[in-house]
Amino acid sequence: MTTGLNVGERAQVPAALTIAGNASSGAGGMPVDLKTFHQLGVFGMAALTTLVSFDVTAGNATRQVIDPQVIIDQIRSSLTNADISAIKLGMIPTPQTIQAVHQALAEAKIFPPARSASELGVSDQLEGAGALSSAQAEGDEALSPAQAEGTGAQVVRSDAPAVVVDPVLVCKANEFAPETVADMVNLLLPGATVVTPNLPEAQFLAQMEIRSLDDLDEAARKIGSLGPKHVLVKGGARLELPGEVVDSWYDSETGQITHLSSPLYQGALLNGAGCTLAAAITAYLAKGSEAAEAIRLGREFVATGFAHPFKLHLPNDALWTGPAK
Numbered sequence: 622m623t624t625g626l627n628v629g630e631r632a633q634v635p636a637a638l639t640i641a642g643n644a645s646s647g648a649g650g651m652p653v654d655l656k657t658f659h660q661l662g663v664f665g666m667a668a669l670t671t672l673v674s675f676d677v678t679a680g681n682a683t684r685q686v687i688d689p690q691v692i693i694d695q696i697r698s699s700l701t702n703a704d705i706s707a708i709k710l711g712m713i714p715t716p717q718t719i720q721a722v723h724q725a726l727a728e729a730k731i732f733p734p735a736r737s738a739s740e741l742g743v744s745d746q747l748e749g750a751g752a753l754s755s756a757q758a759e760g761d762e763a764l765s766p767a768q769a770e771g772t773g774a775q776v777v778r779s780d781a782p783a784v785v786v787d788p789v790l791v792c793k794a795n796e797f798a799p800e801t802v803a804d805m806v807n808l809l810l811p812g813a814t815v816v817t818p819n820l821p822e823a824q825f826l827a828q829m830e831i832r833s834l835d836d837l838d839e840a841a842r843k844i845g846s847l848g849p850k851h852v853l854v855k856g857g858a859r860l861e862l863p864g865e866v867v868d869s870w871y872d873s874e875t876g877q878i879t880h881l882s883s884p885l886y887q888g889a890l891l892n893g894a895g896c897t898l899a900a901a902i903t904a905y906l907a908k909g910s911e912a913a914e915a916i917r918l919g920r921e922f923v924a925t926g927f928a929h930p931f932k933l934h935l936p937n938d939a940l941w942t943g944p945a946k
């Protein structure tokens with residue numbers, strides 16, 4: 622096999638880090654992210670937050686949550702092991718693990734510090750999403766961006782890697798960890814370059830029902846008001862439009878909504894589709910694409926995968942993250 626490199630020559634490829642869970646099926650979280658990074662010519666690194674096992678006979682999934690300090694250690698280690706060009710956040714299953722991820726990324730000046738209670742105006746308006754993250758509600762001292770600026774501390778590095786947040790709350794039919802919404806909103810969304818909720822996740826984040834394309838757009842705008850630069854709400858097969866899937870992309874800077882559509886594949890949900898999309902967007906950002914291009918190319922990569930599902934003994938087959946067979 623030839624790599625196109627001479628022996629001893631370094632591979633000049635960007636690196637991307639995924640902070641995610643492991644699905645032992647190989648069809649969700651870290652395995653999908655690393656396969657996608659590799660397929661797109663990006664060196665993949667991983668910090669694990671959870672271990673998920675599906676039991677086909679019992680029809681349920683169990684998860685083992687990784688100790689928050691171990692998550693911080695993995696992220697610190699990855700950030701010092703290589704120059705990382707983009708980061709993907711996937712399943713982060715508890716308020717404590719979200720706080721740990723935020724802490725590690727804020728200390729590296731990749732994420733802004735936690736907002737203080739008085740600065741939580743926007744998420745205050747989100748009924749039920751919770752105005753305070755649990756750490757803030759417990760009275761932890763948070764340095765606000767304004768306070769940090771006052772001390773001369775730089776809030777986010779000018780060369781900080783792009784961060785794609787896939788707010789994993791609903792995995793196909795399984796709803797999961799709705800108690801993490803407040804911390805997601807307060808700690809993860811403000812630092813996101815792109816956030817990629819599926820339809821039910823967008824309902825949680827925007828606190829509204831989504832039944833139509835107009836609702837999808839409204840949810841994208843609402844989530845955009847929480848701080849991310851770009852929001853891609855995946856209507857996917859769940860919106861049930863004839864013959865096509867439509868995702869709604871909101872650009873917070875321009876305030877513009879764009880509909881991105883692809884042919885519907887058999888009306889099916891495939892395991893790993895959402896992870897592959899967020900990982901592909903991360904990979905393209907790592908390779909230097911602007912967000913608009915990364916989102917478009919990421920969707921194309923997923924559409925190719927839908928044409929080649931991999932048979933799993935689970936309620937849904939898996940998206941294939943490799944080249945066309």
Ligand SMILES: Nc1ncnc2c1ncn2[C@@H]1O[C@H](COP(=O)(O)OP(=O)(O)O)[C@@H](O)[C@H]1O
Binds near residue numbers: 883886890894920
């Ligand atoms: N049946 C399908 N045919 C083609 N594209 C799909 C289909 N279902 C979802 N998609 C697309 O795949 C991507 C992931 O969507 P989705 O499966 O809803 O995410 P998640 O895995 O987070 O639930 C989106 O771009 C969506 O539009």
Ligand SMILES: Cc1ncc(COP(=O)(O)O)c(C=O)c1O
Binds near residue numbers: 791
């Ligand atoms: C660890 C992990 N992360 C993420 C997901 C979400 O996967 P999908 O891309 O199918 O939405 C799953 C789904 O089972 C998972 O187990």
